[in-house]
Amino acid sequence: MLWYLSLCAASGVVVVGYDDDAVGVMIESADGGGRFESVTLRPQVQIVACDLLDRARELHDEAARRCFIAASVSFPVHHAPVIDVVQPTPGTST
DSSP, X not given: OHHHHHHHHHHTOOEEEEEEOOEEEEEEOTTSOEEEEEEEEOXXXXXXXXXXXXXXXXXXXXXXXXXXXXXXXXXOEEEOOEEEEOOOOTTOOX
């Protein structure tokens, strides 16, 4: 999330909402231990400029490449972002 928000700020993409619903797949061993097999991040992002929708999507790929957590684990981390364009809240600037 932090890489994504940083890249958006640097690219002029105004993010007004961000929520993630991550799902992990675990394999349990016979002794009760286990490990993650994969994780899928499903961020739901709200931006205010429809002309930057494609750029907002591209930045998820860039953030995934730079993520030190994803690079530090021994299982794949997938991304399935959903980006919506919303009207800015009255009284805020974009």
